[in-house]
Amino acid sequence: MNKKMQFEQDTLSHLRTNVREIAAIDLGSNSFHMIVARIMNGSIQVLSRLKQKVKLAEGLDENAVLSQEAITRGVNCLALFAERLQGFTAENVNVVGTYTLRRAVNNDEFLRQAAEVFPYPINIISGQTEAKTIYAGVCHTQPEKGRKLVVDIGGGSTEMIVGDDFTPIVAESRHMGCVSFASKYFKDGKISQENFESAYQSAVNKIEDLGWEYRNLGWQSVLGSSGTIKTVHQVIAATLDPNGIITKARLEDLIEQTLRVDHFESLNMIGLNPARVDVFVPGLAILRAVFDVFHIEQMRYSDGALREGMIYSLEKNFQVADIRARTAWGLTEQFDIDTEQAHRTAGSANLLAHQYTQWGKPTLAEEMKNVLLWAARLYEVGIVINHKGMQKHSAYILQNMELPGFDREQQRLLALLVRLHIGTLRITDLTQFARYDEQDVLVLIRLLRLAVILNKSRQATEKPQKITLKTNRTSTDWSLAFEQGYLDRNPLIWNELRQESQGLKELGVGLVFN
Structure with a gap:
């Protein structure tokens, strides 16, 4: 283990002793959001x-004066939040106001009325601070490493950030949002080619000065966050691609469908929440402008954004290089996983996986092998419930917990591998994935099952000096070769391999060993 990894593990180990409840509240232009969370086990x-x-934002007039009606709606919401926060100290509550409160010339009146029902300080942050906080929220929750472009379309503003890992390089916030654009370009909910193009061109005008600088910096991945991009992602996932990846062509398809109707109330798409139609249409115009100005090829939705960034900012020690490692360490502590056994099993899985080369989707090989190693480290997470049926308990936990650092397909794959690491394996057990090849998934399952078998004796396990994995041309038949005398000295492993070989015959795949 290198010094950096050791430092991060020591940091997270220290955090497990400090249980702390925190809250983050985002006073957005369209909605107010609150997250209540607990820092525990790193x-x-x-x-x-x-x-x-x-x-x-609807209450902000042309003179940037916030109406009393809008203030009252916001204050009533804060009164509701205050009920949930009873007993919280001020240092554990982070509240920020964004675009509309930033712009309102009478925001002091909002703060005065809010203070009567809400006993926590409200910080109205700058656009650049908002952008950097959004970037932090994305980085703390998503698996992508390296340079990335992050885009967040809110009710009153849009934030665009390019950064390396946790460090933003450029961060900008521009005054264009789905609520403000709805009232300006789609009055009374009317849709037309003309008003859509007006909204699109306005968005282009507001960000085109950023285009060259951002494109010159470049990026390896593009992530979009918050309501508008989430809604576009959901519609694409329901109609075009289960992964919900946003591409230029898919975006144009949604725009074409939108322009077939003449009013918000007439727009009916699978995956589109009717309550979000009023912000979906102007959001499409803004998103199209972002794609065009920055020459974006595809964008993935991130469920981490401003509020997550606010939460993680309360605890600086969470900034570790590998988000998945932090997540796994937290699960290890929370569910008291045998770390030595996890290390042994992951080592065996790694040894075997690096000898397998016949991947159906070679470009995803490293990603799949990484998920395999995390499955090898976490497959016993369900033992805290009951050893009987542990694989089902483990899979349920991993499928239903929030796992920062894993996207949804990776989380589904992780849970499947853990569920099938032991017991009878049937072809009907294999789940369909939009991203992963079915045969590759079967390969991962077989590799994990073998890694578990090789470490059944736990601390009494004899680590083989060499294991050779060979496969036939179709990769269905596998051959394992151990050093001389290893299986004679380990009859439990020999018996487990024999049973595995018998069980695999029903799947039409083979396993021989010597």
Whole structure:
């Protein structure tokens, strides 16, 4: 283990002794959101989420004066949040106001009325601070490493950030949001080619000066966050691609469908929440402008954004290089996983996986092998419930917990591998994935099952000096070769391999060993 990894593990180990409940509240232009979470075992555990649509931006007039009606809606929502926060100290509550409160010339009146029902300080942050906090939220929750472009389309503003790992390089916030654009370009919910193009061109005008600088910096991945991009992702996932990847062609397809109707109330798409139609249409215009100005090829949705960035900012020690490692360490502590056994099993899985080369999707090989290693480290997480049926308990935990650092397909794959690491394996057990090849998934399952078998004796396990894995041309038949005398000295492993070989015959695949 290198010094950096050791430092991060020591840091997270220290955190497990400090249980702390925290809250983050985002006073957005469209909705107010609150997350209540607990810092425990070196990880963030979300306890509750509250959201209320207040449409603050609708109350901002041409002179940037916030109406009393809008103030009242916001204050009433904060009174509700205050009920949930009883007993919280001020240092554990982070509240920020964004675009609308930033712009309102009478925001002091909002703060005065809010103070009567809400006993926590409200910090109205700058656009650049908002952008950097959004970037932190994405980085702390998503698996992508290296340079990335992050885009967040909110109710009143859009943030665009390019950064390396946790460090933003450029961060900008521009005054264009789905609520403000809805009232300006889609009055009374009317849709037309003309008003859509007006909204699109306005968005282009607001960000085209950023285009060259951002494109010159470049990126390896593009992530989008918050409501508009989430909604576009959900519609694409329901109609075009289960992964919900946003591409230029898919975006144009949604725009074409949108322009077939003449009013918000007439727009009916699978995956589109009717309550979000009023912000979906102007959001499409803004998103199209972002794609065009920055020459984006594809974008993945991130469920981490401003609120997550606020939460993680309360505990600086969470900034580790590998988000998955932090997540796994938290699970290890929370569920008291045998770390030595996890290390042994992961070592065996790694040894075997590096000898397998016949991947159906070679470009995903490293990603799949990484998920395999995390499955090898976490397959016993369900033992805390019951050893009987442990694989089902483990899979349920991993499928239903929030796992920062794993996207949804990776989380589904992780849970499947853990569920099938032991017991009878049937072809009907294999789940369909949008991203992964079915045969590759079967390969991962077989590799994990072998790694578990090789370490059944736990601390009494004899680590073989060499294992050779060979496969036939179709990769269905595998051959394992151990050093001389190893299987004679380990009859339990020999018997487990024999049973595995018998069971695999029903799948039409073979396993021989010597």
